[in-house]
Amino acid sequence: MRGHDLAALRRLNTIAVLRFLRSQGPGRPQSLSQLAAATGLSRPTVDQVVEELTAQGWLTEASEPASGRSGRPARRFRFRGEAGRVVGVDIGLHKVVLLLSDLAGDVTATEREEMDPDMGGAERLAFLRARIERFLDEQKVRPEELWALCVGVPGIVGETGRITSVIVPEWSDFELARRLGESFPCRILAENDVNLATLAEHWQGAAQLADDVVCLLIGHRSSCGVLLGGRLHRGHRGWAGELGLHRGLGLSHAHEVLGWRGERRAGESEVAALARAAGASDPDALEILDRYATRLAPGIGALLLAVDPELVVLSGGMTPAGEALTPLLTRQLRDVALDVPLHVPRITVSTLGEQGVALGAVRKALDSVEALLCDATGPLPSVPPSMNR
Template sequence: MRHVSHANKGQNVTELATTGTDLPRLRELNSLSIVRALRDHPPSTVTELSQRTGLSRPAVDVIAQGLVSDGWATVLEPGASSAVGRPARRYQFRAGAGYVLGVDVGVHKILALLADLDGNIVQTVRQSVTAEAAPAERLAVLDEVVTACVAGAGKTPGDIWAVTAAVTGAVDASGRTSFFTPLPGWKSVNLAAHLGTHFSCPIVVENDCKLAALAEQWKGAARDADDIVYLLAGMRTGAGLIIDGVLRRGFGGAAGEIGALKHVRWLNAPEHLQNCPGVPATVSPDDAAAWVFNAAREGDRAARAAVNRYVKDLAVGAAALVLTLDPQVVVFGGGFSRSADLVLDPLRNELQRLCLRMPDVRASTLGADSVALGALKLSLNEVDVRLFSAGLSAPVAPRRQ
């Protein structure tokens, strides 16, 4: 259930390589270094791979052919287009060797993304669910969505190498949201065990804010940063923290839960929007915030005042995170990030007033899909960790231990 970091990856390799006593293992390490060199790059020639890994050309040649027959790589035969000399064949990481799933088990929707090992999304399935749905109902929708996603891509559960499911609330060591969850009856749900009835690969359950932070670092607004505070701003406010490049869960999985401290004002901040005077009775409570943001954008004074009060409260909790962690970037994400145009400047002003060192404040570029995308990324990380620490055999889906 835990986030799998890459921190100690190099260490094991070092110890094994420097002993120099275990040659089959060294050959496997060399295969791994070729896979790694392929994975991070466009199709590459033997010469390029040799330069990149420090292995000799003949060694790379043998290893690359082995990787092709094992299913880790494909060969791109040279076209006739090259004018100079005999063009070399190139090798490419076979991203379709396996697939991963990222699922957002949200309050209002279930969203599943299926991607190959390069993270290319090949299937997306989304279905609404009501906030009040009991666990059995939510799990039934989850089953439908996941089944449709895998089948829709023409795959079977056995093709899936890792599954990550995002939930609202901090995830404890048992994979449950026992500290807090807004979903009725959800505290005791063992989501990993439930998904385990579909898949035999590793399954991770993780907090939605943490995964959204990972997504912003991967493909979003904070790709250039290693120290990131991500704010999931909507009818609830949460945070995900990336420190020195790594998503941090805390000792018990409850990092980022600053919102639980009433002194920093996140608990009631969205109420400024929900209770804004002038919201028509025909607008549902779930849609009130969007109405207020729109009205504020059109100059409505009460709506503007409500947005300002909201941002002032949001900024207190954000300042607590910034003063604690001194991040490079604060990403304003979640549902309200659609209204970043109204929030970012006043948020910056408040943070400037409250903080010692001002971070870069940016709007999320991923919107509502960030949570599922982060889940996908954690699945890819899980595959990487197994691939580059457990060793290399022919590509098959790993099984949980």
């Protein structure tokens, strides 16, 4: 075998070990024998790869001994999530949410701030940039420690990161990722917000057990994300799931029938009060939700008829009323089809609350780091000195 073939083979072995340890997560360190079995590599090769990756700061030995075995406990290793950081951002019209995560997906800091919905495009970009800088500063993240930053936006995002926004008009035909790249020296990604919410539900939320999922972001705005075969289905130009833009289906006006004038406890949001009243079978609350379900059904029904998913997840501002809405929506959806009752899949409610989009941004940022670590055509990147213990 020639020299450069040997180097390529060593890189492939590194990738096999890294990929497996990352898939196991930080809580499941693996022994050298387990690594050999899982990767198909010989034990001496695994020994060598693990030694190198540990020296480089990518792996670390787990301190806890392996359980349930007699004799000397086997040494076990895990991926060092501490080798770097990623940031996931959700920027909408009214608020920005920021999450800081290590490279193993462990979220260590969260920030949320209200925004003036009338803020212009340039001002909004400056605001976003300043909030990310302050967040990194407060969390003591040095620039070289940040591996990737992903921003979720309300709008269609093309393959190159170019946004078509109908929510922030001045961000239409706007290359957000490139502009942020002027301030942050790391991989910068932009993605449609509901697409990220969909990724998050599959990663840590209500859709962990399903691979063909439609995620509905419902509230003042309605938008949908599609996951097929466990992967985000963006479509050819990033338009997949954008039924909210359909002129005739009325998803964009559905929220107009909402508005709860009944009892509201101190600090309770309008949606929460409506959900509580509906939960107590208040007829006015149920009627509002049924009218809302009637408005949602044509658009959601069209999406179900297009992709026929296994599971539907309700997320977004209306999430607190999701439980009360589900049976009403299921009934309205059945009537969407002519001649036969529409097959309505299971509908479930997001468990991620307001952090769904930002968490999905973390996931997408992590995926881009993984692609870098596991790119056989390039060398393994170095851990920044400040992150190498």
